[in-house]
Amino acid sequence: MPYQTYFEAASECLILVDREGLIVQSNAAAQRLFGYGPEELTGLPVEVLVPERFRSVHEKHRTAYMAAPRSRPMGLGLDLAARRKDGLEFAVEVSLTYAHREQEAFVICQVTDISERLVREREARKNETLRTLGSMAAGIAHDLNNPLAIILSRIELILADGAKLPDSLRADLEVVHHQAQRTSRIAQDLLSLARQRPRAFEPTDLNKVVEDALLLINGDMARKGIQVRSALDRHLPLVMGDPVALEQVLMNLLINAQEAMPNGGLVHIETEIHPDRPLYVRLTVADNGCGIGAETLPKVFDFFYTSKPNGSGLGLWLSRRIMHEHRGEIEVESEPGKGATFLLTLPVAG
């Protein structure tokens, strides 16, 4: 029978429901989507496919629909929640087709799982918001540069006339100068955030990223009495990543480590295959600096959160964002006075 064959074989998830809301028939795609075996759904109220908290509302809607049935196409903006047999909930779009067969009325429900689409849409909206915020931030940061140039230059002029200044005024001006410089750094951080270029993912040797970052910062570390020890796994598989962005993350962590050890210390960098997840690699950056307090620890990756006197609250936030773009993670472990350890996890390429 052609109808029956189509119903069974359709790649769309189809469920036939009678006037009382009982499932008369479901096809293989529906059984797969909702996690039921063949015939298992037949005779059950359609509400078994709805999360419990929505069932009574669904029943009312169904009764109202049956009183004045009509076909309802997809894409009416009705985002509904569905429930698998194992309890897992997912977002669906449902179209309804009203049909008669041998004096009896039925509704053919076509259910589409839209959870992936919703994730993509949410991601796109988030990126758009970030782009807008980025260009706003860039505009503000740029506008700050002229007044900052005037403030800094005037203070330097006044300070250069130092002989005539009382000590207390000189000290005050130095504080103002320092704070203006800090404002300028925050403006520059905002600009670098806004200038994030599109990522260029390629098979990347994480060890090379570490070596490149160390080349940039090793001299500075040595001057500040910080010893850097690295243990790089020479058999480390490649990761799919943007080497420039990953280096930016590593530089952020190394600069933070440096600032946590004003009197010198030790930074340990290690790459390895993740001990618990063989398809991931792990990069560890540990220092023995001042550490992070328990109250601060959960907030370190928050937007604009900073515990440093000169911080902008963007570095770790951006680092986490970059790691997420790589389908990776960044975590931190720390105790005050015992240093901080940042653990970066990235999936292996391919």
Next chain:
Amino acid sequence: MHTILLVDDEADLVETYLRLLQGSGYRCLSAYDGRSAMALAEAEPAALLITDLNMPVMDGLDLTRWFRARWPEAAIIAMTAFHTPQTEQAAYAAGANTYLQKPFSNAELINAVQSFLAGSKTLL
């Protein structure tokens, strides 16, 4: 005696840098837009142009191009509050010898000026 022509639409900034440059012994002329700067330069050619890039009437890039064509031997310092890699590239392409991102320190400006006008200070 060499003259520096300082151009920026921010009056407070012009006044600040005039004090800095004159205080360091340089003779300076100043303007708030590119067109007025052209008139000043025609009347009294400058050995060094220090110009902002974003200005009304005639912007710093056009002024830089004109100045470079008119006095190929002169030096030009371009400065901007609106730095992007493209702006920097455009400034050099227009003929700037060096490029400063605002805010910069007084010492940076004086060092740049000295590198172009070594030995040309006047005692005011």
